[in-house]
Amino acid sequence: MDIASSPAEPEENTQVADAAPPPHAPQVIHREDYLAPAWLVPEIALSFRLGVEETHVCSKLTVTRNPDGNGSDVLRLNGDQISPLVVKVDGRAARDWRMDGPDLLLELDGERHAIEIETLVQPVTNTQLMGLYASNGMLCTQCEAEGFRRITFFPDRPDVLSTYSVRMEGNKARFPILLSNGNCTARGEGAEGRHWAHWHDPWPKPSYLFALVAGNLVANTARFTTMSGRQVECNVWVRPGDENRTQHALDSLIAAMKWDEEAFGREYDLDLFNIVAVSDFNMGAMENKGLNIFNTRYVLAEPDTATDADYDAIESVVGHEYFHNWSGNRVTCRDWFQLSLKEGFTVLRDQLFSADMGSEAVKRIEDVRILRGGQFPEDSGPLAHPIRPDSYQEISNFYTSTVYNKGAEVIRMMRTMAGEERFRKGTDLYFERHDGEAATCEDFVRAIEDGTGLDLGRFRLWYSQAGTPRVAIAMRHEGDTAILTADQAVPATPGQAIKQPMPIPLRVALFDRETASHSGERLIVLDKASDTFRFEGCPRPPVLSVNRGFSAPVALEVERPDADLVFLAAHDDDPFARYEAMQSLIVRHLIRAVSAGLDETGLDKTGREAGRDAVRQACEAVLADEALEDLIRGELLILPTVAYLSEQLLVADPGALHQAREALKAWLGAELLDSFRALHDRASAVPFGRDAAARGARKCKAQSLVYIAAGDPAEGARRAFAQYRAADNMSDRQSALTVLCGLDVPEREEALADFHKRHEGNALVIDKWFSLQAGSFHPRVLDHIRTLAQHGDFTLSNPNRARALYMSAALNPKAFHDASGEGYAMIGEIVRRLDPINPQTAARFVPALGRWRRIEPDRARLMRAELEEIAALPTLSRDVREQVTKSLG
């Protein structure tokens, strides 16, 4: 332990600075410096006099000395941009309090004290959307991770659990609905048009789970009876006028409550469950105890305004937040380094829920696409970190795809190795052992070990090592035995030069190429740098299907001829493996194409058309297979993104990759035009429905239209415009508009104008209007983005709108990686302009620029220059500063 973390007079703090930091150097918080709190807060009573301009907060804490603390007399109450109006100890004005930066420190000599503090906050000026803020005239809170300290002074750390009583009082006409955590215990009218409500939450919780909402809201209500017979009132609260778009969210909630009882034995523990939709929100949603607050995006849906993907996302986010009630709230995190304890596990739980509600295979394919598109690049870049990070400057920067999605993959691997039933024993033990506690990732692993009987000794490396392992596999055949050799290497990442091999569970099947069948799947665990595995009973050299179901989050390099991949794409009985074979074929072809320097039409002068022909053959098989569900067919036809293709190369030329990908799309579109036409016609004849067949048809309609437009733009425009006009649902309307957006045809403007007029006033649909244009591959996409930024509907202060335009641009290889550097400049400028308004959202744009090291030198220079320009700003938030500094490395 360094000097600064063991001061002469020790005091508790999870946030200990590095030794003697120079002035203005960022504070780095280290996992290993964790100290238990010296003081606990068993109870808190909060009283709010609500106003949009000003809200008065009175907080009464009961504090007790922590028997497991270090005995310090100093009580540290965190604050952020607030100052105390009143500080009382045991009923008397306190004199011996002092400020330490933003925090308030009190010296206490007894065992138990009553502390009273008053503060004043200004919700209307809170553009960061952390703490108490105003959105569309209503008041709401966001406290995770460190927002509570923007409301009142408190030990704002997840290992301090308190029972909350809340009094809210405000103007009844302005705030007819008053909500907080737990149950409403009393309400009444006051003088001058005011009213009040008392809320009490019987479950002790950390401050990050506190919430309140006040505003003009209406509810869609349902009742759920839990497995022990408890009646729960479930409400989805929205602004008046939106209530007819809440049924899917409410149905998803009821389904999630039932599913968690069956799949994990988890029962809801209050009589009330509220969800509130707000239109200004930094993230997707928040699991505050009994009062989930959601981005409207993950609540509001009806067929005319939401796509099938929107419906799925709502189901999954509603499930995710609900599942947190156990994985996160009943068992919470000891400190923020343990974030994956609740997030990785809850993502796995929501993935399993969605798989059970719909198609397991499709869900798996989508989840792996998300992992590869977002997490793999993170793991190979300057911001790489283990799922349990070792240090941070700003915790908001660690709500990452690594902590969430890789975190889920790591727990999924334990489930794969244990089997479903044994895994359930492990999770039962975890919940039983740690209910009511603030736990660690180590506690979770130990419970799974004890409950399943698995030895997870080396497996713990998945928590401490960053980087996506690369696994090279080769197979040879001798007599009737196939011998598989596997080698793994975990790449170096910032701060972790040397890595150890990790246990990697791989589901394997060997196909007989004549019968197109296998004699059963085997699970092998590669836990050394290199190993061999023998498979007997193979009279002929088999076709290898490996990492089926994506059993491990690794990058595989398998020595396999194209013909074997064509075979698997057509015959593998694991739909994920079919998808994987298609992707491998396409990736292989495109990487060869850019390395060989193909011409514009994709014709290979050096005789490599064979790879492209293999892709065509596989596509043909997918198009012709009548036994295949349309939902899967649609997935199999999606080309890998440029981001994923770039991951295959040490240094990528995104312009060349984009061109090669577009050329392949156009070639396939032209070669298989008749099949794509037939698919588009057949799918268009299926009437609207929310069943799997109709959804599958819509997915195929969208994909076939993409290929038709690539192969024959004139026909594509005709069909897309007709589809747009005939659409009776948003999925069809959006997929038609997506295609039109990329074409330089008059129908484009007509459809865009119609779309805007038709959906004017519906913020979520207008977001789509922005994001479709910014995400298109239109030749003048950068001009379009610049024009859209001047549109009357555009604002930087609403995170959904800012992301609709600029995140779509940052993720669009054509716009972002334009050789002129204009895309980089645009994103750089947005970071600089957004930082003073909303640093959390601003920081999310930095990683796109941070990938410069893996991009060809001309573009890399331009990307780096943008980062340097951001870094040169005199004032920068901690959020952006951390991301930019690490990206410049």
Ligand code: 0A1
């Ligand atoms: N715990 C939430 C994610 C979340 C995190 C931070 C926030 O602050 C703006 C908001 C939400 C979840 O996993 O759903």
Ligand code: ZN
């Ligand atoms: Zn979560």
